[in-house]
Amino acid sequence: ILDDPDLKDIDPTVLKHCHAAAATCILEAGKQKADISAISTCLEDCKLDKERIEQFCTEYQGRELVTVVSCSIGRSPLHITDVSWRLEYQIKNNQLHKTYQPSYLVTLNVESSDSGSHPDVSFSCTMEQLQDLVGKLKDAAKSLERATQM
């Protein structure tokens, strides 16, 4: 905004205040999910003329991106984004030979809301344990489906 040729005659401090005010207005209105009539009323009370109110409302209409960003701000536990797995068949180790045991290695890729990255959660499991895990996840999914039908 500070580089815009149309605005170069205005005092930069005033410009900054205006920008901050407009941004805050949009964010607060968006946060409360205010509709156009509510905003118009509010701006009328602030003694803004009709033309300006209309312009502001038009800009406000195109705020989907702001809503998406607001929705994603906030703390949450580690968020799982993906899963990788590996199936292996153990033959022997230095303590025990002839083990002949299949096992799965599962890695859950996670994302942290605080910092950028977080080490992934990895664990091993037998086929029975993996069946238990999948069973429980399916229960959760079924319960989600039922909830959406309510």
Add this chain to the structure above:
Amino acid sequence: KLNVGVDTIQHGVEGLVYLLTESSKLMISEVDFQDSIHVLGFSDELNKSLLQLYLDNRKEIRSILGELAPRLPSYHSLEWRLDVQLASRSLRQQIKPTVTMKLHLNQSEDQSAQVLQTDPATLLHLIQQLEQALGEMKMNHCRRIVRNMK
């Protein structure tokens, strides 16, 4: 009581331990065990007792040795919960479904619990991927390997 020096007893015990752990580790057959101890020149009765000792304790020794192998944290259980986020500091009037989970893992005697979260779409993706993993054991390739490596 045995009228023998402490050192002799210690060596005797150590010898027995070595004999039993090595035999159990390699899972040698009865015949191989008998052949191996025959070299030591003990009486037939003693050889028979040793063989019996080996056969009786082999399974337990193997399971203990199994604990010593290098391991990753292993799956213990999973708890889950369905949540719907209704509002946050940055956005009101939301409907954001999430699945919150507590993954219990074991790592050599210690239990740990990790709280994780995911969205419905990722949950379905996780289920699909892990079901594919389970299916692999039933494929011909894996079956052939398990059959041939015994």
